[in-house]
Amino acid sequence: MKTLVIFYSRTGTTKKIAENISKKLKCDIEEIFDCENRVGVKGYIKSGKQATLKKLTKLKDTNKDPSIYDLVIIGTPIWAWNMCCPIRTYITKNKEHLRKVAFFCTMGGSGANRTFKCMEKLCNKKSVACLKLKTKDVINNNYSEKVKEFTEKLKII
Numbered sequence: 222m223k224t225l226v227i228f229y230s231r232t233g234t235t236k237k238i239a240e241n242i243s244k245k246l247k248c249d250i251e252e253i254f255d256c257e258n259r260v261g262v263k264g265y266i267k268s269g270k271q272a273t274l275k276k277l278t279k280l281k282d283t284n285k286d287p288s289i290y291d292l293v294i295i296g297t298p299i300w301a302w303n304m305c306c307p308i309r310t311y312i313t314k315n316k317e318h319l320r321k322v323a324f325f326c327t328m329g330g331s332g333a334n335r336t337f338k339c340m341e342k343l344c345n346k347k348s349v350a351c352l353k354l355k356t357k358d359v360i361n362n363n364y365s366e367k368v369k370e371f372t373e374k375l376k377i378i
Contacts (some may be wrong), residue, residue: 222378224248228296229307231259231268234327234359237365238352239296240366242325245372249290254281255307261308272300277310283296288318292349292378297323302332304340312343319344325352327359350374 225241229252230236236252242249256279259268262306271278287293297308304312304326312319326333333353342349352371358364 222291223289224292224294224375225252225287226294226296227283227285227289227311228285229253229298229305229311230253230296231264231298231305234300234356235296235325238325238327238348238354238364239357241368242290242294242372243366245333245368246375248294249285250294251285252305253274253283253311253369255279256281257306259276268305269301272303272309275303276306276366277308277313277350280307280310283311287315288320290320291325292321292324292375293319294323296327296341297336299326299328299330299332299336302309304336305318305334307372308340312340321349321378322346322348323352323371325354325371327356329356354373361374366375 228239296306
């Protein structure tokens with residue numbers, strides 16, 4: 222099965238997990254880049270507000286075509302209990318090209334289940350697996366077992 226991990230990461234936390242998943246599955250990976258500046262406190266506040274309002278954003282072009290993959294694993298940080306704007310934009314632009322999807326998220330507090338439901342609705346597809354991780358667990362390198370369980374589910378699809 223040909224698999225792609227696609228993700229957005231404002232601070233590097235989601236990127237760390239995406240790279241770990243890609244390494245375990247030996248699959249392609251691509252980071253999404255937003256054209257908006259989301260750095261620092263101002264970027265944090267703006268990002269949360271835009272996520273709450275379900276805003277789209279302008280993305281830099283991606284290199285990988287999701288239509289050639291059997292499974293696309295989509296990773297997002299949780300912003301104000303929502304998927305981040307870059308992931309919302311990516312899904313909106315590519316939902317017709319996604320065959321199967323799996324989701325993962327990183328978060329400071331909560332919002333994963335709500336976000337996964339919104340992602341499924343936006344994709345118009347049921348996720349084959351979901352992984353949610355707290356930022357503190359990623360920072361403390363306390364996530365290996367959860368990533369292993371997630372990737373093992375994906376290997377048998």
